Amino acid sequence: MFEIRVICPPDDADRIGAALTAAFNTGPARQYPTRDGKRTRLYFTADHRDSSTTPTHTESE
Template structure:
């Protein structure tokens, strides 16, 4: 189950690509644990990842010091 601002990503890929894909998603989103299951033919894997968008970076403003 996902809450507000949270979504599930589902991917079917080759087992050799699963770690690379998981790392790329973790770099782009805040992710939970990866659930990994084989496909019916056992040739690929299904990845289920709960994710949320990362908060945007804060805007920093430079202020002149008061003299």
């Protein structure tokens, strides 16, 4: 298990959360404003997905 921290514009928080949830098993995001109040800090507790449920990416020839 590990933690992911993302600093982003507030309008991107939902899109980033959805992308991380699709890539990893995540808990709910914890959101806090940055010190300057212009961006959002997102914290996710995450774990790698089981390889049996994650599609294998192969390089095209």
